[in-house]
Amino acid sequence: xxxxxxxxxxxxxxxxxxxxxxxxxxxxxxxxxxxxxxxxxxxxxxxxxxxxxxxxxxxxxxxxxxxxxxxxxxxxxxxxxxxxxxxxxxxxxxxxxxxxxxxxxxxxxxxxxxxxxxxxxxxxxxxxxxxxxxxxxxxxxxxxxxxxxxxxxxxxxxxxxxxxxxxxxxxxxxxxxxxxxxxxxxxxxxxxxxxxxxxxxxxxxxxxxxxxxxxxxxxxxxxxxxxxxxxxxxxxxxxxxxxxxxxxxxxxxxxxxxxxxxxxxxxxxxxxxxxxxxxxxxxxxxxxxxxxxxxxxxxxxxxxxxxxxxxxxxxxxxxxxxxxxxxxxxxxxxxxxxxxxxxxxxxxxxxxxxxxxxxxxxxxxxxxxxxxxxxxxxxxxxxxxxxxxxxxxxxxxxxxxxxxxxxxxxxxxxxxxxxxxxxxxxxxxxxxxxxxxxxxxxxxxxxxxxxxxxxxxxxxxxxxxxxxxxxxxxxxxxxxxxxxxxxxxxxxxxxxxxxxxxxxxxxxxxxxxxxxxxxxxxxxxxxxxxxxxxxxxxxxxxxxxxxxxxxxxxxxxxxxxxxxxxxxxxxxxxxxxxxxxxxxxxxxxxxxxxxxxxxxxxxxxxxxxxxxxxxxxxxxxxxxxxxxxxxxxxxxxxxxxxxxxxxxxxxxxxxxxxxxxxxxxxxxxxxxxxxxxxxxxxxxxxxxxxxxxxxxxxxxxxxxxxxxxxxxxxxxxxxxxxx
Amino acid sequence: xxxxxxxxxxxxxxxxxxxxxxxxxxxxxxxxxxxxxxxxxxxxxxxxxxxxxxxxxxxxxxxxxxxxxxxxxxxxxxxxxxxxxxxxxxxxxxxxxxxxxxxxxxxxxxxxxxxxxxxxxxxxxxxxxxx
Numbered sequence: 001x002x003x004x005x006x007x008x009x010x011x012x013x014x015x016x017x018x019x020x021x022x023x024x025x026x027x028x029x030x031x032x033x034x035x036x037x038x039x040x041x042x043x044x045x046x047x048x049x050x051x052x053x054x055x056x057x058x059x060x061x062x063x064x065x066x067x068x069x070x071x072x073x074x075x076x077x078x079x080x081x082x083x084x085x086x087x088x089x090x091x092x093x094x095x096x097x098x099x100x101x102x103x104x105x106x107x108x109x110x111x112x113x114x115x116x117x118x119x120x121x122x123x124x125x126x127x128x129x130x131x132x133x134x135x136x137x138x139x140x141x142x143x144x145x146x147x148x149x150x151x152x153x154x155x156x157x158x159x160x161x162x163x164x165x166x167x168x169x170x171x172x173x174x175x176x177x178x179x180x181x182x183x184x185x186x187x188x189x190x191x192x193x194x195x196x197x198x199x200x201x202x203x204x205x206x207x208x209x210x211x212x213x214x215x216x217x218x219x220x221x222x223x224x225x226x227x228x229x230x231x232x233x234x235x236x237x238x239x240x241x242x243x244x245x246x247x248x249x250x251x252x253x254x255x256x257x258x259x260x261x262x263x264x265x266x267x268x269x270x271x272x273x274x275x276x277x278x279x280x281x282x283x284x285x286x287x288x289x290x291x292x293x294x295x296x297x298x299x300x301x302x303x304x305x306x307x308x309x310x311x312x313x314x315x316x317x318x319x320x321x322x323x324x325x326x327x328x329x330x331x332x333x334x335x336x337x338x339x340x341x342x343x344x345x346x347x348x349x350x351x352x353x354x355x356x357x358x359x360x361x362x363x364x365x366x367x368x369x370x371x372x373x374x375x376x377x378x379x380x381x382x383x384x385x386x387x388x389x390x391x392x393x394x395x396x397x398x399x400x401x402x403x404x405x406x407x408x409x410x411x412x413x414x415x416x417x418x419x420x421x422x423x424x425x426x427x428x429x430x431x432x433x434x435x436x437x438x439x440x441x442x443x444x445x446x447x448x449x450x451x452x453x454x455x456x457x458x459x460x461x462x463x464x465x466x467x468x469x470x471x472x473x474x475x476x477x478x479x480x481x482x483x484x485x486x487x488x489x490x491x492x493x494x495x496x497x498x499x500x501x502x503x504x505x506x507x508x509x510x511x512x513x514x515x516x517x518x519x520x521x522x523x524x525x526x527x528x529x530x531x532x533x534x535x536x537x538x539x540x541x542x543x544x545x546x547x548x549x550x551x552x553x554x555x556x557x558x559x560x561x562x563x564x565x566x567x568x569x570x571x572x573x574x575x576x577x578x579x580x581x582x583x584x585x586x587x588x589x590x591x592x593x594x595x596x597x598x599x600x601x602x603x604x605x606x607x608x609x610x611x612x613x614x615x616x617x618x619x620x621x622x623x624x625x626x627x628x629x630x631x632x633x634x635x636x637x638x639x640x641x642x643x644x645x646x647x648x649x650x651x652x653x654x655x656x657x658x659x660x661x662x663x664x665x666x667x668x669x670x671x672x673x674x675x676x677x678x679x680x681x682x683x684x685x686x687x688x689x690x691x692x693x694x695x696x697x698x699x700x701x702x703x704x705x706x707x708x709x710x711x712x713x714x715x716x717x718x719x720x721x722x723x
Numbered sequence: 724x725x726x727x728x729x730x731x732x733x734x735x736x737x738x739x740x741x742x743x744x745x746x747x748x749x750x751x752x753x754x755x756x757x758x759x760x761x762x763x764x765x766x767x768x769x770x771x772x773x774x775x776x777x778x779x780x781x782x783x784x785x786x787x788x789x790x791x792x793x794x795x796x797x798x799x800x801x802x803x804x805x806x807x808x809x810x811x812x813x814x815x816x817x818x819x820x821x822x823x824x825x826x827x828x829x830x831x832x833x834x835x836x837x838x839x840x841x842x843x844x845x846x847x848x849x850x851x852x853x854x
Contacts, residue, residue: 234806238828239735246743
């Protein structure tokens with residue numbers, strides 16, 4: 001209770017102060033009394049005539065003063081009462097608050113503490129007054145509290161912390177706010193502390209975090225299980241289907257029709273099992289959100305035509321006509337082709353399966369921003385009851401249908417889920433005996449101003465095998481193209497130019513150039529887009545690209561496998577030199593032939609010289625190393641068995657020499673090499689050519705193939721590292 | 724004769740595909756792990772490699788990366804055969820440098836097509852012996 005008095009003393013006016021106040025008021029009230037005689041009439045008359053008057057005035061004054069005093073006293077009492085009420089109110093707040101509150105002096109002694117705070121510290125409030133937290137807290141906690149208190153005492157204003165404290169009463173997580181308490185001179189006299197116990201909240205949060213982690217890991221485990229299950233089922237199924245097919249083929253050849261029929265049934269059952277595995281996998285992936293859509297801009301009608309063409313044999317097998325009706329005005333759409341194909345295949349598949357000697361019509365139209373694909377058949381149809389369950393898993397209209405018509409019974413479930421993912425939907429109407437109509441609605445998507453047709457056309461061009469000795473220059477500035485053409489044609493290199501990104505991609509696919517010189521600023525798309533599209537196409541992922549920019553290269557060049565970089569305006573000789581690395585027949589390479597057999601060495605060297613190469617020779621390992629250190633060759637032809645330093649020793653010496661480590665080696669040997677040695681040589685990109693088995697022409701052929709291969713860079717900088 | 728190196732640890736699968744390809748005039752060299760595959764590929768360059776992904780020791784993707792990092796085998800066509808058929812699996816195989824991906828269970832005519840395509844593509848002058 002001492003602390004309570006302390007606070008009261010700070011706030012209440014003392015009696016001494018009140019007395020001064022009243023005295024001052026009296027002084028003020030008396031002023032007219034002393035002033036009166038000076039303003040009254042002549043003094044002589046006043047003594048005789050004015051005595052009654054003076055008494056009257058005095059009485060009046062006394063009454064006035066008395067009234068003023070009573071009023072003042074009342075006012076004072078009211079103020080006192082109000083202040084007392086305020087203090088009680090504050091006390092009540094302090095006592096009954098559900099947050100912990102304390103007031104401490106400069107030395108950390110507790111002046112006031114409420115029950116909540118005392119409860120946390122594990123002692124009754126009265127036992128804590130005048131003490132520091134050291135008596136109720138572990139040394140670490142006390143230290144932390146002192147540190148935080150001192151921040152406030154040192155004038156850092158109001159602070160807030162999340163504190164984890166260990167008291168006698170237990171361990172708590174507190175959200176604590178501290179503020180300075182000032183005395184009448186506005187100096188900091190202590191610290192006020194308000195703490196909210198968030199232990200429970202922290203506990204709950206942690207529980208939630210753990211629950212989420214567990215759920216995530218369960219989800220991952222489920223995905224992993226799914227992937228493994230799929231793998232484990234497929235592996236034996238591969239043998240079952242493959243061996244049944246093999247037996248079927250053999251039985252057919254023997255004209256053993258009975259066995260052939262049995263095996264055909266095994267094959268069909270195996271395929272049915274496979275389709276079930278695929279469908280279950282699909283559903284699980286959709287449900288666990290593991291399916292990603294890959295949308296691209298396509299010509300929808302062309303897509304549907306290709307699907308329908310692939311379904312014609314199945315339709316004809318049941319005597320059905322399968323037709324496409326495309327409304328005018330349906331052009332491009334941005335869709336996931338694989339998934340849309342899956343849905344449409346499923347619908348047409350069902351339609352031709354449940355229709356005999358009838359018609360299946362696929363209608364394509366555009367309804368505003370939506371694409372509509374309607375698949376209508378003249379088949380067996382469904383009852384309203386069947387219609388209701390048609391999208392549920394394993395709900396073919398009738399159990400017997402699975403046996404009669406095959407299918408997993410999951411196709412429509414998957415179709416509906418896929419369409420949901422794509423932002424579309426599917427509906428159905430049907431009459432028993434007169435057929436069913438499935439309607440798919442799908443947003444057209446953002447087709448932009450893409451000229452998707454040129455993609456389709458580029459795909460139609462049959463790629464020519466191998467790479468042609470052509471340089472493809474991509475720049476929307478014709479003058480720039482001409483400049484490159486001049487620089488390169490001077491050296492007898494064929495140049496083809498493309499003025500847009502679309503054209504560049506189409507020409508890359510149809511021409512298969514040896515190297516592309518790509519400007520980064522194009523009209524329709526950026527050079528980065530062109531690069532990304534090329535790298536995404538496995539056919540051209542390794543096409544060497546020389547990038548031209550007016551700016552400095554950024555880090556994307558590394559990611560997208562740019563082999564060289566040219567800054568505009570570029571030097572003609574530099575460009576020509578770069579391009580030469582990727583174009584040309586590999587003639588004029590410098591080679592070194594090392595063999596202790598004089599006849600063999602010289603004849604090989606001559607054969608290679610006739611091909612236009614610069615050839616040095618060396619009779620032994622030491623000599624070879626001397627020549628190479630002087631001038632590293634493009635390729636080393638090395639005999640394995642030599643007196644003195646043998647082939648392996650030369651390779652070992654080269655490995656440790658930074659100048660020679662990158663030189664590719666072709667090992668020419670008559671000796672048998674053990675697999676262990678081969679394994680050691682493997683990382684060095686050594687080509688083995690067996691002497692005796694290979695004649696000179698073979699060696700020359702191998703040299704050229706190797707030179708060609710070495711010229712194709714693998715992922716940019718790795719080219720040298722790999723050799 | 725076209726020679727294909729088949730890397731497969733499942734014996735039944737190896738037996739089945741070996742028999743079937745032989746009927747189409749394709750010689751199979753079968754090895755059951757990645758280490759042997761790398762040695763075999765260097766020792767006698769095959770016309771193509773059929774590569775399983777789940778292998779004991781170094782897995783198929785690593786084998787593929789090593790084949791692609793070596794100048795000798797950099798351009799040997801590789802068809803990945805795998806029962807791991809998730810999109811990620813296929814993408815990883817293509818990124819590692821596979822020429823084609825054929826999922827297991829194998830659609831045999833498709834595998835033959837893929838084989839003919841990659842072999843002709845790699846070696847236009849080579850007379851195709853697959854029928």
